[in-house]
Amino acid sequence: MIALTHTVSPQIHQCELSHLSRMDIDYERAVRQHTVYCQKLRELGCEVIELTQNEHLPDSTFIEDTAVVLNEIAVMANMGVISRQPEVASVAQILAQYRQLAHIQPPATLEGGDVLRMGQTLYVGLSARTNRAGVESLQNILAPWGYRIVVVSLRDCLHLKSACSALDEKTLLVNPAWLDLAPLGSFDHVCVPTSEPGAANVLSIAGILLMHAGFPETATRLRELGFRVETLDISELMKAEAAVTCSSILFEVSPAS
Numbered sequence: 001m002i003a004l005t006h007t008v009s010p011q012i013h014q015c016e017l018s019h020l021s022r023m024d025i026d027y028e029r030a031v032r033q034h035t036v037y038c039q040k041l042r043e044l045g046c047e048v049i050e051l052t053q054n055e056h057l058p059d060s061t062f063i064e065d066t067a068v069v070l071n072e073i074a075v076m077a078n079m080g081v082i083s084r085q086p087e088v089a090s091v092a093q094i095l096a097q098y099r100q101l102a103h104i105q106p107p108a109t110l111e112g113g114d115v116l117r118m119g120q121t122l123y124v125g126l127s128a129r130t131n132r133a134g135v136e137s138l139q140n141i142l143a144p145w146g147y148r149i150v151v152v153s154l155r156d157c158l159h160l161k162s163a164c165s166a167l168d169e170k171t172l173l174v175n176p177a178w179l180d181l182a183p184l185g186s187f188d189h190v191c192v193p194t195s196e197p198g199a200a201n202v203l204s205i206a207g208i209l210l211m212h213a214g215f216p217e218t219a220t221r222l223r224e225l226g227f228r229v230e231t232l233d234i235s236e237l238m239k240a241e242a243a244v245t246c247s248s249i250l251f252e253v254s255p256a257s
Contacts, residue, residue, distance in 0.1 A: 001205075003046035004094060004249040006063045007055055008034050008237075014058040015240040016081050018128055018158050023239045030236035034061060037232055037247055044205045046250065053090035058083070061237070062246040065111040065129070065159075066091040068122075068138070069251040072145050074099035075138060080109040080129030091249075098254055102141045110134030113159030113246055118166060121148045123183065125160025153180040161245050165202050167209065167227060173218075175200040190225065193217045201243035202229075210244050 008031045013024070038048050054060035066088050068075040074095040079085045092101055104110045114125040115138075122142070124135050132151075139149040156178050157163045163178035171188045174181065175197050181189065192199040192215075199215035202222075211219060213231035222229050234244060 001046050002098070002251055002253055003038075003041040003048045004051070004063060004091070004251075005034075005038055005041070005048055005247060006051045006053075006061045007031075008061045009055050009058050011056065011058040012061070012240055016059055016083055017241055019156065020239070020241050025239050026236050033232070033234050033236055034247065037234065037244075040210065040230070040232060041205070041248060044208060046205065047253075049094065051090065051094065054087050057087055059240070060087050062113075062240070062242055063087075063091060064161075064246040064249055065113045067095060067249060068110075068112050068115045069095065069099060069249055070117070070142070070145070070147070071252065071254060072100070073141070074101050074251075075110075075141055076101055076103045077111050078104040078106055078109050078134070080111055080127070080131075095249075098251065104134055104137050104141075107131075108133035108137040110138055111159065112249070113161050116160055116164060116166065118187070119169065120146060121150055123150050123152050123160065123164075125152045125154045125163075125179070127154050127157075127159055129159065150183050152183050154178060158241050159246075161201050162198070162243060163200050165200060165245060166204055167202065167222070168204070173200050173202055173222070190221065193221070198238070198243070201245055203244045203248070205250070212238065212244060214238075 076092045109131050111129040114130040116123045163175045173190050196215045199218035203210040209229045213233045219229050
């Protein structure tokens with residue numbers, strides 16, 4: 001499995017924020033946290049490809065938002081804020097080595113953090129960064145491969161994966177205060193404690209759930225349910241409205257069409 005990542009921008013303190021107040025970000029500490037994150041991906045069997053091309057762009061380390069990568073195709077995003085739109089081109093150059101590319105075209109907007117794949121179904125959050133035209137564009141692009149698109153309404157959070165992520169193929173970790181659970185009714189739900197609203201984002205790799213170390217109640221609950229959990233400190237990155245999924249794009253190696 002390849003994990004595409006991007007170094008932390010020295011301009012990260014100028015990141016886009018939607019739901020958090022701006023705080024001082026310790027750049028050197030953020031770099032150390034990202035280095036540990038990449039090393040953990042390697043330990044779990046990923047080939048980490050770390051880009052540097054967008055270091056001048058504040059949010060560039062949050063590379064997940066630039067694309068939705070499936071077995072058959074990589075759909076390049078049209079980011080929901082102007083400052084992030086230049087991130088896409090250099091990521092597309094790398095992904096073109098592995099996948100056929102398609103592009104979300106304006107006025108449609110879509111960001112990868114709003115897309116959760118569960119089998120042949122893609123759940124897409126309607127957010128400030130992803131609009132209905134973006135959802136429709138994604139559906140049209142993926143129609144030849146039979147993917148089903150399900151829209152999920154969000155509230156008070158940046159992306160769908162801020163409020164919901166997969167624990168396994170039948171179980172979701174959710175913050176029910178931040179999304180409409182009805183479209184997700186076919187799955188079992190594990191709700192995060194109200195004291196840890198940001199804990200619903202985990203990254204599942206090789207049977208391990210990676211999550212931020214600052215959510216001990218959620219980690220304990222998941223372990224009690226039989227999940228294998230490892231924690232990382234991404235506290236500086238979280239000041240930029242990050243989570244564990246958004247700093248990588250994971251995909252299996254496949255030759256470009």
